[in-house]
Amino acid sequence: MSIREAIRRQRKPLPIEAGEPWGTLYLRVMTGAERDAFNRIWKQLAESKSDENAKFNAELLVRTLCDENGKREYKDDEVDQLVDLDSKLSEQLWSKALDLNRISVDSQADLKNSSGQTTNAASGLPSQAS
Numbered sequence: 408m409s410i411r412e413a414i415r416r417q418r419k420p421l422p423i424e425a426g427e428p429w430g431t432l433y434l435r436v437m438t439g440a441e442r443d444a445f446n447r448i449w450k451q452l453a454e455s456k457s458d459e460n461a462k463f464n465a466e467l468l469v470r471t472l473c474d475e476n477g478k479r480e481y482k483d484d485e486v487d488q489l490v491d492l493d494s495k496l497s498e499q500l501w502s503k504a505l506d507l508n509r510i511s512v513d514s515q516a517d518l519k520n521s522s523g524q525t526t527n528a529a530s531g532l533p534s535q536a537s
């Protein structure tokens with residue numbers, strides 16, 4: 408298999424059965440540039456001591472939700488359209504997008520450690536100090 412063919416196969420979107428009223432939704436692997444942008448946002452949220460889980464989830468989904476052909480459904484500046492997404496669906500998609508993109512809270516620890524904060528295990532966002 409050629410490198411070009413391998414890249415084309417990698418970009419095949421993952422179908423997610425989201426139930427009514429959404430039906431089948433699709434997630435894709437981020438490009439390197441999208442991953443870099445996502446990492447910058449993750450780090451900014453950590454440094455700002457933000458606990459905005461919905462915004463954080465939306466930042467990932469805006470880069471990974473796509474149509475059946477792998478074309479992005481949302482642009483980077485359309486994050487606000489996903490912030491109010493049903494929380495159950497958002498969590499389901501977010502979890503699958505993390506897996507698909509091989510992102511774990513632990514893998515992002517280095518980005519957060521520079522801010523000296525602990526993270527919320529459920530979201531990966533910084534925990535608020537008591």
